[in-house]
């Protein structure tokens with residue numbers, strides 16, 4: 249790909265725990281443009297850590313290495329902390345998997361979004377507030393004025409997710425990493441929120457990494473999909489062809505999906521083959 | 529006991545001036561599995577919190593296992609009816625290992641053989657012994673969710689109130705948890721109240737469901753009607769349509785209906 253927005257080669261994330269080493273991401277390589285790239289894979293397969301490694305937010309004692317980690321021509325490995333924070337606030341945004349954990353519990357949500365916005369722009373307080381309320385309305389929050397004044401524990405699960413989404417969309421990033429961004433939303437609101445993100449990709453040329461375990465959603469929303477298992481990418485395919493995926497692991501995931509029109513009954517669960525760990 | 533295990537009549541919950549739950553009425557029979565679905569912010573979690581005794585200020589009538597929730601809750605009820613929170617962080621102390629989280633629950637309720645129980649319940653939710661001494665931040669999102677389910681199951685409750693128990697899980701672990709819940713229902717006659725936005729999960733596990741929107745229950749239906757995609761309300765139809773996957777054209781349609789609806 250010539251106009252790569254992000255290129256990753258041989259990414260590893262390791263944790264040295266007192267008792268043993270956890271090698272959570274084991275040689276991930278991919279390149280993406282201004283497209284919607286899905287990442288699926290079982291719990292613990294390293295999806296979130298891959299996203300965190302890109303924005304430089306792997307907590308200690310995690311160690312991140314890569315032979316290449318490049319965003320729009322910038323080598324992310326050599327940036328100092330301040331430059332990296334500036335870049336990740338403005339041009340790369342990440343919607344974290346646990347929205348409430350990422351929000352400050354003692355500050356109202358409106359203030360948090362507006363302040364996050366002002367750190368990266370010259371907007372006045374009044375402008376920031378207006379922009380925040382508009383964005384809350386855009387992500388289908390009913391009564392944005394009321395929600396502005398609520399504390400994180402006073403908003404519902406799905407409202408928390410949309411607050412995080414609003415916060416990350418306001419700076420209009422070039423790359424958005426969205427980690428299970430809509431898992432707490434009902435499906436109609438989910439469709440509407442995804443439409444906003446979709447339009448940012450098609451109209452503004454934003455790149456999107458969409459981490460999700462919802463295979464149907466990824467298949468219908470994304471352009472391409474990476475399937476992760478045990479810290480590696482085991483399969484890459486066009487999203488629209490996910491139902492024809494070849495790898496037995498991907499097939500196992502597809503089989504485990506409950507269906508709205510199927511009678512109740514036990515679902516097939518994945519039987520893991522140790523050989524999957526060793527594959528390239 | 530012959531009456532319903534969970535009964536809610538005209539339940540209304542206000543936070544300040546806003547009405548989170550507006551005259552909700554439903555009941556769940558013994559051994560039944562009931563789904564609560566609907567719009568984000570429509571009051572589903574609030575209903576569960578009332579049933580778990582975490583919200584005191586409400587009007588209407590509600591009972592769990594024959595106990596009127598307007599009266600003093602007996603201690604036995606706390607063990608019998610367990611709530612699994614939507615947000616695993618809310619139920620897991622950040623500085624306590626998985627072992628300590630489960631151990632404390634066992635100690636509070638004076639369970640015998642805590643060691644064996646912890647090991648067994650972790651296995652039941654698909655977590656091997658290597659996870660037992662980890663802290664929440666050392667677990668992935670789905671692993672934390674499974675600890676939250678284990679924390680409820682260790683007390684062997686007869687009523688489970690589950691708030692989006694599988695929304696953070698990959699589909700294979702979701703299948704394992706759904707199968708586990710089905711097995712517990714068969715073995716122990718467990719009664720389930722399941723809040724989820726995933727209609728396929730409801731179709732897989734529940735006999736009946738209620739659909740909520742803006743604090744109200746707009747429709748109560750058999751899961752069989754859901755499977756056949758034959759709801760009565762336009763809003764439920766939208767939910768079923770949107771469940772089929774993302775479609776940009778749908779978004780505009782939903783937005784339009786939301787304005788008029």
Ligand SMILES: Nc1ncnc2c1ncn2[C@@H]1O[C@H](COP(=O)(O)OP(=O)(O)OP(=O)(O)O)[C@@H](O)[C@H]1O
Nearest residue numbers: 263272291292293294295296297666667668669670
């Ligand atoms: N701080 C840490 N210390 C030790 N191990 C960790 C730490 N953070 C994550 N891990 C482990 O790394 C692995 C990958 O974690 P990651 O959060 O990337 O998974 P994931 O694919 O996002 O899973 P999920 O779908 O459940 O969110 C997991 O097995 C997790 O337990």
Ligand SMILES: Nc1ncnc2c1ncn2[C@@H]1O[C@H](COP(=O)(O)OP(=O)(O)OP(=O)(O)O)[C@@H](O)[C@H]1O
Nearest residue numbers: 402404405406407543548568569570571572573574
């Ligand atoms: N402690 C609180 N203080 C003020 N308002 C609250 C509080 N708890 C909930 N609310 C409000 O009550 C309404 C219903 O919230 P609830 O959490 O029950 O929704 P939900 O149906 O579970 O939504 P979701 O699917 O997004 O989790 C929301 O508008 C929320 O802001």
Ligand SMILES: [Mg+2]
Nearest residue numbers: 296345668669
């Ligand atoms: Mg994750």
Ligand SMILES: [Mg+2]
Nearest residue numbers: 404405573614
């Ligand atoms: Mg909720």
